[in-house]
Amino acid sequence: YRHVMVIGATNRPDSLDSALRRAGRFDREISLGIPSESAREKILQVLCRRLKLSGELDMRGIARRTPGFVGADLEALTKESAATAVARIFRELAEGNAASSLPSPSSALFQSPLPRAFLDGLAIVMADFDRALPKVQPSVTREGFATKPGVTWADVGSLTEVREELTFAISEPIAHPERFAALGLPTSGGVLLYGPPGCGKTLVAKAAAAESGANFISIKGPELLNKYVGESERAVRSLFARARAAHPCVLFFDEMDALAPKRGADNNQAAERLVNQLLTEMDGAEARTGVYVVAATNRPDMIDPALLRPGRLDKILYVPLPPPDGRVSILKTLTRNTPLAADVDLEKMAFRTQGFTGAEIAGICREAAMAALREDVAAASQVSMRHFEQAAKGMKPILTPELQKQYQNLEGIRGGVRREGER
Numbered sequence: 001y002r003h004v005m006v007i008g009a010t011n012r013p014d015s016l017d018s019a020l021r022r023a024g025r026f027d028r029e030i031s032l033g034i035p036s037e038s039a040r041e042k043i044l045q046v047l048c049r050r051l052k053l054s055g056e057l058d059m060r061g062i063a064r065r066t067p068g069f070v071g072a073d074l075e076a077l078t079k080e081s082a083a084t085a086v087a088r089i090f091r092e093l094a095e096g097n098a099a100s101s102l103p104s105p106s107s108a109l110f111q112s113p114l115p116r117a118f119l120d121g122l123a124i125v126m127a128d129f130d131r132a133l134p135k136v137q138p139s140v141t142r143e144g145f146a147t148k149p150g151v152t153w154a155d156v157g158s159l160t161e162v163r164e165e166l167t168f169a170i171s172e173p174i175a176h177p178e179r180f181a182a183l184g185l186p187t188s189g190g191v192l193l194y195g196p197p198g199c200g201k202t203l204v205a206k207a208a209a210a211e212s213g214a215n216f217i218s219i220k221g222p223e224l225l226n227k228y229v230g231e232s233e234r235a236v237r238s239l240f241a242r243a244r245a246a247h248p249c250v251l252f253f254d255e256m257d258a259l260a261p262k263r264g265a266d267n268n269q270a271a272e273r274l275v276n277q278l279l280t281e282m283d284g285a286e287a288r289t290g291v292y293v294v295a296a297t298n299r300p301d302m303i304d305p306a307l308l309r310p311g312r313l314d315k316i317l318y319v320p321l322p323p324p325d326g327r328v329s330i331l332k333t334l335t336r337n338t339p340l341a342a343d344v345d346l347e348k349m350a351f352r353t354q355g356f357t358g359a360e361i362a363g364i365c366r367e368a369a370m371a372a373l374r375e376d377v378a379a380a381s382q383v384s385m386r387h388f389e390q391a392a393k394g395m396k397p398i399l400t401p402e403l404q405k406q407y408q409n410l411e412g413i414r415g416g417v418r419r420e421g422e423r
Contacts (some may be wrong), residue, residue, distance in 0.1 A: 006026075008020075008026055013029070014234070014238075033244070033245060034068060034069075034070060034244075034245050034246065034247065035069070035070065035071065037060075037063050037064055037067075038063070040062075040063040040066055040069060040074060041059050041060050041062075041063035043071055043074050044059050044062060044063060044074055044078070045059060047074060047075055047078045048078060048124075051078065051082060051124055052122065052123045052124065053123055053124050054123045054124065054125040054126065056125070056126060057124070057125070057126055057129070058126060062077075062129055062133075064213075065133060065213065066133070066138070067138075067213060067214065067215060067246070067247065067248050067249075068138035068139075068215050068245075068246045068247075068249075069136075069138045069139075070138070070139050072139070073136060073137075073138050073139055076136050077129070077132055077133065077136045080132035080135055080136055081124055081128045081129045081131075081132040082124060082128075083132075084128040084131045084132045085122075085123075085124045085125070085128040088127075088128065089122055138215075138246075147215070147216050147217075147218075148210070148215065148216065149206035149207070149209050149210040149216045150210070151203060151206040151207045151210055152207055152210055152211065153207045153211060154333065155203070155207065155333060156200060156203055156204055156207050156333070157326075157329040157330040157331075157332065157333030157334070157358075158200070158322045158326035158327075158329045158330050158358065159200060159204055159319065159322075159326070162193070162204055162317050162319055163204065163207075163208075165191075165315065165317055166191065166204060166205075166207075166208040166294075166317075167208065167211065169191050169208075169292070169315055170191075170208045170209070170212050170214070170250060170292045170294075171208060171211050171212040173292075174212040174213065174214055174248045174292075175212065186311075190282060190292075190293040190294070190295070190311075190312050190313040190314060190315065191292075191293070191294045191295070191313065191315045191316075191317060192256070192294075192295050192296075192297065192300065192303075192307075192308065192313040192315070192316045192317070193205065193294065193295070193296045193297075193317050193319050194296070194297050194298065194299075194300040194316070194317075194318060194319065195298070195318055195319035195320055195321075195407065196298065196319075196320075196321060196357060196399050196403070196404075196407055197298050197357070197359075197398075198357030198358060198359030198360060198398070199319045199320065199321060199322070199357050199358055199359075200319060200358045200359075201254075201296035201319050202218070202252070202254060202296060203358075204319065205218075205250065205252045205294045205296065206218075206252075208250065208294070209250035209252075212248065212250075213248075214248040214249055214250050214292065215246040215247075215248070215249040215250070216249070216250050216252065217239070217242060217243055217246070217249060217250070217251050217252065218252045218254065219239060219251075219252070219253055219254070220253075220254045220255050220258075221253060221254065221255040221256055221257070221258035221259030221260075222255065222258050222259070224236060224239070224259060224274070225258075225259070225270075225274070229270070232270065232273070232274045232277075233273055233274060233277040236274065236277045236278055236281060237277065237281065239251070240281045240291065243291045244290070244291055247289070247290030247291055248290045248291075248292070249290065249291055249292070250292045250294055251291055251292065251293050251294070252294045252295070252296070253293070253294070253295040253296070254295075254296050255296070255297065256295035256296060256297040256303055256307075257297045257298070257299040257300070257302040257303050259274065259278070260274070260275045260278055260303055260304050260307055261275075261302055261303070261304065262302065262303070262304050262305070263275055263304055263306075275304050275306070275307070278307065279306055279307065279312070282307070282311070282312045282313075283311065283312070293312075293313065295307075295313055300316070318407075320407075321355065321356075321357060321399065321404070322356075322357075322358055322361075324350055324351065324354070325350075327349075327350035327353055327354075327356070327361060328346055328347055328350040330358050330361050330362075331346045331349055331350060331361060331365070332346060334361065334362055334365040335365055335383075338365070338369060338383055339381060339382045339383065340382060340383055340384075341382040341383065341384040341385065343384055343385045344383065344384065344385050344388065345385060348385075349364075349388050349392070352389075352392055353392065355397040355399060355404070356395075356397045357397070357398070357399065360395065360397060360398065363391075363395065364388065364391045364392050364395060365388075365391075366391075367390075367391035367394075367395075368383050368387040368388045368390070368391040369383050369387070370391075371383075371387040371390050371391055372384065372387045375387075
């Protein structure tokens with residue numbers, strides 16, 4: 001037909017029949033991705049053209065705080081901000097009713113329009129956007145593609161050196177990309193966290209994402225494995241595509257040793273194809289802009305060495321058992337919302353829990369609170385030292401001295417692993 005153009009739209013192009021995408025049919029494809037920070041600022045300016053705004057409104061600041069928002073999300077944000085402003089204005093009217101000649105907004109006498117002099121002073125202010133922002137979720141989060149971690153560094157309680165490294169690897173490039181660009185440094189990188197189970201590898205990854213304001217996608221290695229040929233590779237491509245759509249985004253791989261074992265070790269062709277696909281995605285520097293890959297493992301010696309080369313998972317951090325002062329910090333963090341009796345000595349408990357992981361210390365705190373509750377369900381108001389001692393008495397560290405020695409040996413090698421303090 002002449003002068004007829006057919007336009008199709010989808011958010012799942014891989015699900016279309018391949019015959020539709022041949023030449024002469026839908027042969028031109030245009031990808032509409034998530035707006036960048038500058039694009040979000042322009043969209044906000046367009047959406048707010050007809051709104052009465054305060055002169056101090058920081059559009060660039062709002063754009064920076066809305067990663068992963070699409071146009072519809074930004075429109076919802078402006079509407080929510082306007083509704084918040086209206087609620088604020090009526091609240092101010094109600095509070096000032098006693099000192100003002102104006103009737104209460106809820107009064108039956110509130111029929112005549114407000115004076116123009118009063119209306120001229122009304123506008124949407126930055127505080128209205130601040131209150132509206134937590135109420136509006138970006139589409140990528142609402143659809144389950146990504147999440148906003150509710151974990152902060154205050155919840156970690158230890159691992160200050162790991163925190164410094166992750167802040168420089170993730171938070172700083174997101175907050176100040178121009179500084180990295182000025183030195184020709186890539187703003188996206190890869191980090192491998194390794195150490196004993198229960199030492200907080202997942203927790204620090206979530207805290208780093210939360211501090212930077214990035215979205216967070218977590219995947220366990222075995223979840224990507226599929227017995228059908230090509231399905232695992234497709235899952236990896238889809239995962240990175242979701243991360244790019246939600247940028248800035250921290251893509252966290254747990255149990256990386258199960259996902260990317262050494263190639264050629266057992267002639268597993270499916271695993272080799274999966275590793276190759278991972279390498280392809282991680283080598284796409286431009287396509288990976290705004291995607292920060294963090295992987296965790298208990299067995300770094302089993303990961304394919306190609307993933308540990310520069311440009312991939314090149315920053316390798318050891319997450320050790322907490323030292324004595326770290327255990328004190330963890331205990332303080334875990335008990336900050338727990339009423340403690342005067343006889344509770346957290347430093348003594350830190351000494352008592354030598355060799356325990358952070359997860360095991362959390363278990364002791366939980367058991368101590370349960371012991372206090374079981375002792376007197378009706379009147380339990382505090383957790384005493386005897387409850388902590390009772391909880392610790394029945395627990396032994398999972399990590400034996402032999403396993404601790406194995407991790408210490410791994411910490412010293414680099415063909416695999418670099419010490420946490422190295423730059």
